[in-house]
Ligand code: KIV
């Protein structure tokens with residue numbers, strides 16, 4: 001895989017839905033799936049069909065609804081899981097079964113009480129069995145982040161031989177450093193037989209806040225799929241945020257990597273997922289947070305009013321945000337006040353601005369933000385003072 005296209009595998013409806021207390025019903029999942037399809041994701045991981053009748057129904061209905069993306073169902077390396085996933089996916093235009101097993105020593109010892117040789121056998125059996133139902137089988141090596149590279153390469157070589165089309169290398173516990181994760185991908189590129197016939201996928205968790213950096217290190221080193229969720233939601237500290245990786249690749253053309261995502265739908269999609277899940281987006285969240293394009297200090301506001309590029313690396317319109325926000329606070333200067341006042345219909349001379357600004361500071365010191373209705377009051381008070 002040496003193209004410059006990075007496939008976006010969205011797992012909002014599977015790993016994302018593992019957020020404690022954020023259950024979605026089938027109607028909500030269909031709504032989100034339709035939006036993800038419109039957004040341009042390549043794969044929608046719709047659920048874990050064997051886990052419950054509700055999840056089975058969601059995967060089955062999403063398979064019938066989605067027009068463009070591949071639809072994927074998760075399984076363990078267990079025959080029954082694979083059969084149920086195949087049944088749930090049977091109407092999908094592009095079905096994918098995502099099967100796998102833990103490969104790190106802690107998983108082999110504590111979860112499976114097994115051996116490395118037995119794990120390879122179970123992985124190969126699962127992939128070959130899944131290939132009987134669908135042509136597209138993704139294999140995940142759970143906890144690949146803490147699996148030694150030599151063993152991981154052996155597992156990957158065997159599952160590719162058994163018919164895997166995608167190799168998912170999850171940093172399940174969010175432990176890897178970006179250079180370490182990047183080297184792991186490079187090691188697999190160099191040491192897995194027939195690696196160029198398959199796609200390597202990055203699936204990074206955010207326990208140490210490195211999910212996005214790790215996914216980018218992965219694609220820089222040859223992976224060509226990123227598994228991610230809207231708003232970075234997911235188990236514990238979450239997954240790689242879709243909006244972040246998409247915009248990183250877009251804003252750094254020197255990486256020569258791109259996606260098929262329509263960035264203008266990012267902000268609305270984020271808001272929709274937040275609403276449906278009942279999970280607020282943190283205000284300082286990159287790309288889609290309420291403050292991502294808000295400026296509140298005088299120095300920054302002055303710069304942005306003169307030219308947006310002084311403090312913004314993304315045009316907010318590119319991600320579906322109407323415009324940057326100038327938030328008036330006690331740190332704001334005259335330039336921001338005059339700018340805001342003008343937008344509200346008040347043209348001020350330099351002298352008037354001095355009076356209004358003095359009044360503004362009294363207000364601003366007593367509040368977190370000065371709102372539009374405060375500005376009207378400040379104008380009236382200042383007018384009275386000027387007349388007196
Ligand atoms: O984090 C992980 O390892 C996973 C796999 C099940 C793909 O979500």
Ligand code: ZN
Nearest residue numbers: 015170172203
């Ligand atoms: Zn995961």
